[in-house]
Each structure stands twice: as C-alpha cells, then as structure tokens.
Amino acid sequence: ARALDKVQYQNVSIVLADMKPNVVHILEQHGIQPSAQRVAVAEYVLHTTEHPSADRVWAGVQQTFPIISRATVYNTLNLFVEKGLLRQLHLAPDSVLFDPNIDRHHHFIDEDTGKIYDVPWNQIEMSNAKPLPGFEIHGYQVVMRGRRRKSRR
Amino acid sequence: ARALDKVQYQNVSIVLADMKPNVVHILEQHGIQPSAQRVAVAEYVLHTTEHPSADRVWAGVQQTFPIISRATVYNTLNLFVEKGLLRQLHLAPDSVLFDPNIDRHHHFIDEDTGKIYDVPWNQIEMSNAKPLPGFEIHGYQVVMRGRRRKSRR
DNA sequence: CAGTAGATTAGACAACGTCTAATCTTGACA
DNA sequence: TGTCAAGATTAGACGTTGTCTAATCTACTG
Numbered sequence: 001a002r003a004l005d006k007v008q009y010q011n012v013s014i015v016l017a018d019m020k021p022n023v024v025h026i027l028e029q030h031g032i033q034p035s036a037q038r039v040a041v042a043e044y045v046l047h048t049t050e051h052p053s054a055d056r057v058w059a060g061v062q063q064t065f066p067i068i069s070r071a072t073v074y075n076t077l078n079l080f081v082e083k084g085l086l087r088q089l090h091l092a093p094d095s096v097l098f099d100p101n102i103d104r105h106h107h108f109i110d111e112d113t114g115k116i117y118d119v120p121w122n123q124i125e126m127s128n129a130k131p132l133p134g135f136e137i138h139g140y141q142v143v144m145r146g147r148r149r150k151s152r153r
Numbered sequence: 154a155r156a157l158d159k160v161q162y163q164n165v166s167i168v169l170a171d172m173k174p175n176v177v178h179i180l181e182q183h184g185i186q187p188s189a190q191r192v193a194v195a196e197y198v199l200h201t202t203e204h205p206s207a208d209r210v211w212a213g214v215q216q217t218f219p220i221i222s223r224a225t226v227y228n229t230l231n232l233f234v235e236k237g238l239l240r241q242l243h244l245a246p247d248s249v250l251f252d253p254n255i256d257r258h259h260h261f262i263d264e265d266t267g268k269i270y271d272v273p274w275n276q277i278e279m280s281n282a283k284p285l286p287g288f289e290i291h292g293y294q295v296v297m298r299g300r301r302r303k304s305r306r
Numbered sequence: 307c308a309g310t311a312g313a314t315t316a317g318a319c320a321a322c323g324t325c326t327a328a329t330c331t332t333g334a335c336a
Numbered sequence: 337t338g339t340c341a342a343g344a345t346t347a348g349a350c351g352t353t354g355t356c357t358a359a360t361c362t363a364c365t366g
Contacts, residue, residue, distance in 0.1 A: 035313060035362085055353075069315050074354065093241070093249050093323085095353060108285050117285055125280045129295060132261050132270055137299040144293040146284050188331085188344060208322075222346050227323065246354090248322060 030083040040065040041076045045086065046100050051116045053095040091116060091143065106142040119144070183236040193218035194229045198239065199253050204269045206248040244269060244296065259295040272297070 023042045027034040044061045045052065052060065058073040077098055080086040089097040091109055097116065106119035124142055131137035176195045180187040197214045198205065205213065211226040230251055233239040242250040244262055250269065259272035277295055284290035 033312075033363095037314070053353090071316080071355085072314055075314080088246070090246050091243055093243050096246050108288070110288070111291065119285070124282055126295070127278045129277055129297065131297065131299050132272070134302055135261070135263070135299045136302045137297055138264065139299075140295055140297040142279070142282060142293055142295055144282065144284065144290055146288045146290040146292075149287055149289045186332090186343075190345070206322090224324085224347080225345055228345080 026085070030080075030085050032079065032083055032085070037065070037068050037072050038076050038079075040068065041073060042080070042085070045077070045080070045098060048100060049118075051089060051097040051099050053097055055095070057098065089116070104139075104141070106144070108144045108146065110147055111145050112147045179238070183233075183238050185232065185236055185238070190218070190221050190225050191229050191232075193221065194226060195233070195238070198230070198233070198251060201253060202271075204242060204250040204252050206250055208248070210251065242269070257292075257294070259297070261297045261299065263300060264298050265300045 023039055023046065024034045026046070027038060027042060032038060040061050041057065043064075045057055048060075054074050054077055055070070057077060058068070058070055061068055061073065077086065081088050081098070084102065087099045087102055089099050089107070091097065091107060092114055094114075101118055104121040106121065106124060108117045108119050109115075110117070119142070126142070129137070129140050176192055176199065177187045179199070180191060180195060185191060193214050194210065196217075198210055201213075207227050207230055208223070210230060211221070211223055214221055214226065230239065234241050234251070237255065240252045240255055242252050242260070244250065244260060245267055247267075254271060257274040259274065259277060261270040261272050262268075263270070272295070279295070282290070282293050
C-alpha cells in the first residue's frame with residue numbers, strides 16, 4: 001500500500017500528516033482506489049458517531065482538507081455506499097444522511113432537533129418480519145420518533 | 154354544513170358534481186375549513202391506497218379540478234398533516250410522501266420501483282420498543298426493503 | 307517520458323419545497 | 337343586499353439538495 005502522505009493539485013501540495021494508514025487499508029479492502037480526497041472523506045465520515053448529510057461532510061472535511069469540491073464529496077459518498085462502506089438513511093425530509101455504522105441497528109429520531117440516535121439491534125425483539133408475498137426481503141429496521149422528556153421531579 | 158357544490162375563481166365557476174359530502178364532514182371534523190380546493194385534494198388523497206408525493210397529488214387533482222396551484226396543494230397537504238388527516242413519510246430520497254392511512258402500520262419498500270406497500274400492524278410481533286433514556290416515544294414502525302422475487306419453478 | 311485510465315473540478319442544471327406580496331372568496335353584520 | 341375583515345389562493349421568485357457535463361488534473365503503465 002502506498003504511503004499517501006501528501007497530495008498536490010494545481011501546483012499546491014498538501015501534507016496529510018495525521019492520516020491513519022488504517023483508513024487506506026479499509027478503502028483498499030473495499031476495492032476503492034485510495035486517493036487523497038477519498039481518504040480525507042473517509043477519515044471524517046468513518047470517525048463520527050453522527051449521521052451527517054453530504055453537505056455536512058463537505059464542510060467538515062474542508063476544515064482539514066481545504067481543496068475538495070462539493071461534487072467530489074457527493075461522488076465519494078455515493079461510491080462508499082455502493083461499496084458497502086456506508087449506508088444511506090432516508091429519515092428526514094431535508095436531505096439524505098450517511099451512517100458509518102453498517103451493522104444492523106435501529107434508529108431513534110428526536111422530533112425537536114432532528115438528531116438521529118442509534119439503537120442496538122438486540123434491544124428490540126421482533127418476529128415475523130417476513131417479506132410481502134412474492135418479494136424477498138433485503139433488510140429492515142425499526143424507526144422510532146419522539147422527543148426529550150421534560151425534566152420533572 | 155355548506156353545500157359546496159361549486160366554486161368560482163377569476164370569473165370561472167366549476168361544478169363539483171361527484172364530491173361526496175362525506176369528505177366535507179371529515180374536513181370539518183378535523184377543524185378544517187372545507188374550501189373547494191381542499192375538498193378536491195382530500196377527495197384525491199384520501200381515496201388512494203398509494204403513497205403519493207405532493208407533485209403527484211397536484212397532477213392527480215388537476216385532472217378533475219384544473220384551477221389549483223402548486224402552492225395550494227403544498228399548503229393543503231401540510232395542513233392535513235398538521236390536523237392529523239394524513240401522515241408524512243420520509244422513506245425515499247426524492248420527496249416526501251403522504252399516507253392516507255393513519256392507523257398504525259409498517260411499510261415495505263420495493264427497491265426496484267420505489268413503490269411502498271403497507272404492512273399490517275399485527276403482522277409483526279415486537280417487544281421492548283422503548284425510547285432512549287430521557288426520551289418519550291411518539292411512534293414507531295418497521296421499515297422493510299426488498300425486491301420482487303424472480304419467478305422460478 | 308509520453309500515453310491513458312481514472313479522479314477531480316467548477317459550474318450549469320433539475321427537482322423539491324418554501325415564501326411573499328397581491329388577489330380573490332367567504333362569512334358576518336348591518 | 338352591501339360592506340368589510342379574515343382567511344384562502346395564486347404566480348412566481350427563491351433557497352437547498354443532488355446530479356450531470358465537459359474540461360482539467362493526477363497517477364500508473366510501459
């Protein structure tokens with residue numbers, strides 16, 4: 001695997017000091033060419049416990065990697081989803097969210113803030129989650145909605 | 154309750170022949186002023202088993218009620234949701250969908266066509282669907298994804 | 307050191323949903 | 337019935353999200 005400790009674009013070169021080689025390996029294991037931009041996006045999106053939107057990722061990555069375009073972030077995130085590195089969530093009306101947790105789990109949505117929380121898979125017992133007749137099921141999850149309880153005593 | 158058998162706008166009057174008075178009562182029961190446009194939207198959206206988007210509703214209503222603007226359809230659908238007549242679904246990346254079925258139920262998404270099917274509430278047995286600590290839960294549902302099975306023999 | 311495949315880019319573009327100011331209709335009241 | 341205020345509707349502008357395209361750049365090959 002290559003070092004990938006710097007990248008240059010348009011005569012400007014950028015040193016990627018803190019890039020853990022770990023991320024490069026993850027990309028390669030998923031059959032993704034580890035360009036510097038992709039490493040930067042992976043570095044951000046795989047190390048968050050939130051569920052950021054594409055533009056949120058763009059803003060976050062730009063802080064450590066200023067030279068990256070919006071199109072690349074969108075391309076990269078879609079590539080990661082295609083390669084099984086991320087999952088897309090369609091839970092909010094505003095935008096698609098990306099979930100770095102690819103293990104089975106459920107979601108809880110705070111209706112006030114829009115924040116999304118992971119719920120462990122085995123916290124909910126479920127049975128008879130069968131597909132419709134004539135269909136095959138690819139996956140399922142429980143989506144819960146609620147809001148923070150008023151503190152009382 | 155008023156008759157509401159016609160409406161006029163900009164010197165053009167439209168007769169609402171087939172409007173079931175039933176729909177007018179439903180609107181009034183939910184505290185909604187039954188204008189002609191609202192009745193037309195309700196007539197369409199409450200009598201479908203699909204899960205149309207707002208623009209889909211607009212197109213559908215226009216076939217029987219040509220004089221209605223896009224803004225009114227959006228306003229009306231949002232009003233219906235606010236008054237508990239419809240529910241919003243955030244299942245697809247493209248647009249918000251509206252569900253005339255306000256009873257508890259689950260959903261199955263055909264990943265090929267994007268079509269959404271209702272799944273009866275009691276078909277799935279679930280337990281321990283508790284809120285996160287410090288939260289109160291407002292509702293929950295199971296979202297399943299899959300595709301039509303290839304026919305074989 | 308060229309040549310080529312793949313990655314990146316800026317900006318145009320399309321779709322969805324909201325907003326605003328103006329206009330219209332309705333219902334109340336005289 | 338005529339007037340008026342409150343509410344409903346409208347066209348179009350606008351903002352955001354996401355995709356697309358053609359051009360440019362980088363990295364790999366020999």
